[in-house]
Amino acid sequence: MVFLTRIEHFNAAHKLYNPSWGHQKNEEVFGACANENWHGHNYELFVTIKGDPDPDTGFLMDVKKLSNLIKDLVTEKLDHKNLNIEVSFLKDKMCTTENLAIGIWNELQGSLPEAVRLHSVKLYETPRIFVEYFG
Amino acid sequence: MKKRTAIFRKEHFNAAHRLFVPGWTDEQNFRQFGKCSNPHYHGHNYELVVKVTGIPDPQTGYVINLSTLSSIIQQNVLAKFDHKNLNLDTSEFANLNPTAENIVFVIYEILRKELDPSLELSVRLYETERNFVEYPA
Numbered sequence: 001m002v003f004l005t006r007i008e009h010f011n012a013a014h015k016l017y018n019p020s021w022g023h024q025k026n027e028e029v030f031g032a033c034a035n036e037n038w039h040g041h042n043y044e045l046f047v048t049i050k051g052d053p054d055p056d057t058g059f060l061m062d063v064k065k066l067s068n069l070i071k072d073l074v075t076e077k078l079d080h081k082n083l084n085i086e087v088s089f090l091k092d093k094m095c096t097t098e099n100l101a102i103g104i105w106n107e108l109q110g111s112l113p114e115a116v117r118l119h120s121v122k123l124y125e126t127p128r129i130f131v132e133y134f135g
Numbered sequence: 136m137k138k139r140t141a142i143f144r145k146e147h148f149n150a151a152h153r154l155f156v157p158g159w160t161d162e163q164n165f166r167q168f169g170k171c172s173n174p175h176y177h178g179h180n181y182e183l184v185v186k187v188t189g190i191p192d193p194q195t196g197y198v199i200n201l202s203t204l205s206s207i208i209q210q211n212v213l214a215k216f217d218h219k220n221l222n223l224d225t226s227e228f229a230n231l232n233p234t235a236e237n238i239v240f241v242i243y244e245i246l247r248k249e250l251d252p253s254l255e256l257s258v259r260l261y262e263t264e265r266n267f268v269e270y271p272a
Contacts, residue, residue, distance in 0.1 A: 011263065013151035013176040013220075032218035038151040039218040040178005042263050080170035080177040126149065126180050 003119055004060045005048040008070050010079035013040040014095040017084075038082065043100075044130075045074070046122035047108065051115050061116050073107045097125040101133040109135070141188040142198045146208050148217035151178040152233040176220060181238075182261035183212070185246065189254040199254060207249045212242050235260055235268040243270045 015038050016030040026034040033039065047070055051060050077087055083095040089103045101123040109118055124130040153176045154168040164172040171177065185208060189198040215225055221233040227241045239260040247256055261267040 009263075011177050011179055013178040035218050035220070035224070037220035037223040038176050038178065039149050039220065040151040040176070040180075041149055042180045080173050082173070082175035082177070086173075086175055126147070 001050055002053055002060050003048050003050045004063070004066070005046050006063055006066045006070060008045045008047070008067070008075050009043060010045070010075045011040065011042050012078055012081050012083050013038040014083040015039065016094065016096060018094065038084075041125050043078070044124035045070070045104065046120075046124075047104075048119040048122070049112060049116050050119040051117055054115070061113060069111060070108070073111060074104050077107075097123055097129065097131045098133075101131045105133050105135055137190050139188060139190055140198055141186050142201065142204075143187075144185045144201055144204045144208060146183045146185070146205070146213060148181050148183070148213050149178065150181060150216050150219050150221050151176040152221040152228075153177070154232055154234060156232065176222070179262050181216075182267075183208070183242065184259040184261075186257040186259070187250065187254050188257070189251075199250070207246065211245050211249055215245075235262045235266060236270075239268045239270045 015035055016033040017026050017036075018029075021029075047066070049061060049066065053060050077089070081087060083090055083100065087103075089107060090099065093099045093103070101121045104123065105118065105121045108121070112118060118135060120132055120134050122130060122132045153173060154171040155164040155174075156167070159167070161172070161174065185204065187199050187204060191198050215227070219225060221228045221238070228237070231237050231241070239258050242260065243256065243258045246258065250256055257269065257271060259267060259269045
């Protein structure tokens with residue numbers, strides 16, 4: 001079993017705001033992150049897959065193909081976007097790093113080659129804050 | 136000791152912005168600024184490096200007290216820009232395109248007013264790990 005990680009990045013705007021709450025409660029719970037006019041981040045995404053290397057190629061998966069898959073299914077939908085209003089897989093969800101990592105997992109899951117399994121999605125919202133999701 | 140010395144303080148803030156020229160159509164803006172002109176905004180983790188150069192005070196040994204410098208940056212820069220939409224929430228960029236170049240110049244002007252004139256100031260701003268600007272140059 002080998003683990004292979006591809007790192008990608010994207011920049012996006014968002015806010016943490018529960019529409020079923022009033023403004024005051026959102027400010028109490030989410031603080032500055034609830035700012036009505038959004039704020040933003042440079043997100044760093046680590047996608048890790050696992051499996052056994054193919055005996056002919058020596059690859060678990062061609063990393064160029066993995067990179068293209070992440071671009072097509074994930075970063076194209078997120079990069080330079082407003083996560084709250086422009087991303088279909090986050091519709092009606094809170095745009096936390098937790099939910100974003102789960103959403104990214106769900107986008108990738110099912111599109112990998114048969115011999116490859118998704119191991120984890122690690123997502124940095126800032127250099128000091130990150131989440132990991134293992135499905 | 137009269138050795139000119141530079142002292143640095145790193146800070147960071149997160150903000151949303153959009154690059155666009157108000158008189159242009161969305162298409163013109165997209166041609167010039169690409170994805171950065173998205174009308175729904177995008178955002179960054181900005182990293183700020185403030186460099187202050189001077190001769191250390193003979194008594195304290197300080198060019199500037201770093202705690203004082205940090206408070207100046209906190210109160211005059213981060214309080215204005217952190218977790219804000221630079222286009223919508225700040226007077227500085229109400230009529231100024233918030234490019235990294237313009238942001239670093241605005242931050243320099245703000246900090247310059249707060250520091251002793253004998254101290255030299257330089258500001259570096261990272262918009263991403265790979266894109267950064269410095270003023271003055």
